[in-house]
Structure formats: structure tokens, C-alpha cells
Ligand code: NAD
């Protein structure tokens with residue numbers, strides 16, 4: 132029996148692959164490498180001592196997904212595959228709706244054909260839209276500010292309806308907050324293509340001299356220092372959350388949703404200052420205007436994951452900053468150096 136990780140060569144998928152392999156699971160990665168490198172497979176093997184099965188496939192291609200199920204005994208799927216750049220989704224909404232919705236529907240239909248009943252989905256805190264923190268799972272969803280967020284909202288809705296219609300199906304929706312950090316070995320990490328959209332990869336690239344300075348998007352928010360507040364979570368803690376979600380899915384049917392965050396909010400300037408202090412490197416920055424669509428404060432209530440999954444983030448902000456920098460230093464140009 133194996134766990135299929137669609138998008139398994141990506142940032143969160145690769146860390147989850149390591150976590151699951153080290154917990155004794157067999158995994159099959161399926162990725163079209165649209166936003167990742169095949170080199171990640173060798174790096175996972177270095178860390179775990181075992182090479183994971185990796186299939187190059189577009190999971191919108193039903194026959195390709197069927198072939199994976201024919202070749203492997205898949206007991207559960209973690210569906211990471213998707214396009215994730217918020218700004219790009221505004222420019223290319225059709226590509227985002229097509230890829231994200233189609234991949235989820237295709238995998239679900241093939242799972243039904245093969246009698247595979249456990250599905251864990253990579254959702255996002257973005258489905259909450261603009262609501263007061265801390266956000267808990269019963270807060271209303273919708274009101275997303277971009278097509279990317281709406282794809283997550285729509286896939287959640289599809290999964291809720293699918294689980295309602297079929298009592299043998301088990302679905303876990305994981306709403307991630309802001310994943311950062313990297314495996315402590317520095318062998319796998321986040322490898323954004325082009326100019327990073329997210330804060331931590333931008334900070335690490337400034338620290339390494341690859342970019343001149345960070346622009347802080349606004350210092351006039353109603354937050355303690357005026358800069359945006361987010362709930363950053365170490366990607367290895369997030370990976371562990373998937374292991375717990377798979378255990379839960381194996382034991383329950385129906386659809387459950389869990390926030391995966393730390394429950395703590397840190398501002399942009401907290402991030403810059405902690406990164407500088409922990410790593411002893413400067414991160415030059417300037418204050419710029421707000422970025423369209425950004426919210427002031429987003430952080431999670433994490434009680435449900437603790438109570439039901441027995442999961443809680445273990446790594447603090449210093450570990451996140453240290454491991455992000457360790458990855459950047461060892462891989463200044465990402466996997467393609
Ligand atoms: P990522 O881009 O590193 O990983 C996604 C992977 O999916 C990539 O390797 C990409 O090549 C692959 N992929 C995309 N479309 C595919 C397709 N049709 N067929 C096969 N492979 C395909 O992103 P990530 O940060 O690891 O995110 C994983 C999931 O978590 C995504 O669904 C993302 O939307 C979601 N998520 C990420 C964050 C974050 O900040 N990183 C936050 C919330 C939710």
C-alpha cells in the first residue's frame with residue numbers, strides 16, 4: 132500500500148514525502164514539474180536512505196492518473212498539485228481554474244474507479260477572506276480576493292458535497308497558514324521560480340545578495356508595528372500534520388477541516404529582525420505601499436487539530452528562520468545551481 136502525493140515534488144509535498152517515508156509509509160510522487168525540479172527525488176533519497184517512486188505526470192490527465200493506480204496499490208491521496216501564485220492567478224484566471232479544479236476532479240474520479248477512499252487536500256487560510264483573527268474552522272468561508280483563493284474555496288465545496296453523497300469517502304481539508312523553513316539538512320526547501328512573491332524566500336534572497344532589498348508592503352496597518360501580521364509555520368511541522376491527517380482519514384469517513392498554523396502572529400518587521408538576529412545577516416529593507424488584496428492580520432486558532440488530530444506545531448520562529456537560511460546558503464540558486 133502506498134500514499135499518492137500529487138504535486139509531491141513541490142515545497143510542501145517533498146517535506147511531507149520525507150516525513151511519511153520516515154514514518155514507514157511507501158509514497159508515490161506524481162508531478163508535472165511545472166513548479167518543481169526532478170532533482171528533489173535524489174535529495175529525498177539522501178535524507179531518507181530510500182528513493183521514492185516518482186512519476187512525471189499531469190494529474191489533469193485521467194489516463195495518466197489511472198496508470199498510476201494500475202501500477203501501485205494506492206490507499207490514500209494527498210493532493211498538493213496546483214498552481215499557487217496569488218498575483219499570477221489574477222492575470223491568468225482560466226489557467227488557475229482549469230488546473231486546480233481539473234486536477235482535483237480527475238484524481239477524485241480515478242480514486243472512485245479504483246476504490247481508493249481517502250483524500251487529504253491542501254487548502255489555505257485564504258478561504259476565510261477578511262475576518263478577525265484568530266480564525267477557527269467554523270468561521271464562514273468565501274470572500275476570497277483572488278482566483279487562486281476561489282479555486283481552494285470551490286474544491287473544498289466539491290469535496291464537502293462528494294463526502295456527503297458517498298458515505299464511504301473520507302476527506303480531510305487542511306487549511307495551511309504561512310509555511311516557511313526547510314528540512315534541517317538543507318537538502319530540500321522552497322525553490323521559487325523568478326522573483327519570489329512570498330516574504331520568507333524574498334528575505335533569504337536579499338540576505339544572500341541575490342536581491343538588493345526587501346520592500347515591506349505597508350506600515351500603516353492596524354497592527355503593533357504597522358506591518359502585516361501572519362501565522363508562519365515550519366514546513367516540517369506542516370508535513371507532520373499530513374501524517375496525522377492520513378491517520379485520521381484511515382479511521383473516519385466524512386469530511387473534516389483543520390487549520391494548520393501555530394496560533395501566533397508575527398509582523399513583517401518581526402520576521403526581518405528575527406531572521407537577522409538568528410542568522411547574523413543583514414536584510415536591508417524599505418517601506419513601500421500596501422500590496423493590493425493583502426490583509427492586516429491573519430492567524431489561526433489551532434485547538435481543533437490539537438484535540439482531534441493530536442497535532443501541534445513544535446518548531447518556533449527562530450527554527451523557521453535558521454532552516455530557511457540554511458537551505459538558501461547551501462542552495463543559492465535552488466535546485467538548478
Ligand atoms: P509547489 O508549487 O511547490 O508544489 C505544487 C506542485 O504541484 C509543484 O511541484 C507543481 O509542479 C505541481 N503541479 C501543479 N499542477 C500540476 C498538475 N496538473 N499535475 C501534476 N503536478 C502539478 O507549492 P507548495 O507550496 O508545495 O504548495 C502545495 C499545495 O499547498 C498547493 O496546492 C498550494 O496551493 C497549497 N498551499 C500552499 C501554501 C504556501 O504558502 N506554500 C499555502 C496554502 C496552501
Ligand code: UDP
Nearest residue numbers: 328329330333346347348359360361399425
Ligand atoms: N510581504 C512584504 N514584502 C514582500 C512579500 C510579502 O512586505 O516582498 C508581506 C505581505 O504584505 C504580508 C506578509 O509579508 O503581510 C506575508 O506575505 P506572503 O506573500 O508571504 O503571504 P500571504 O500574504 O499570502 O499571507
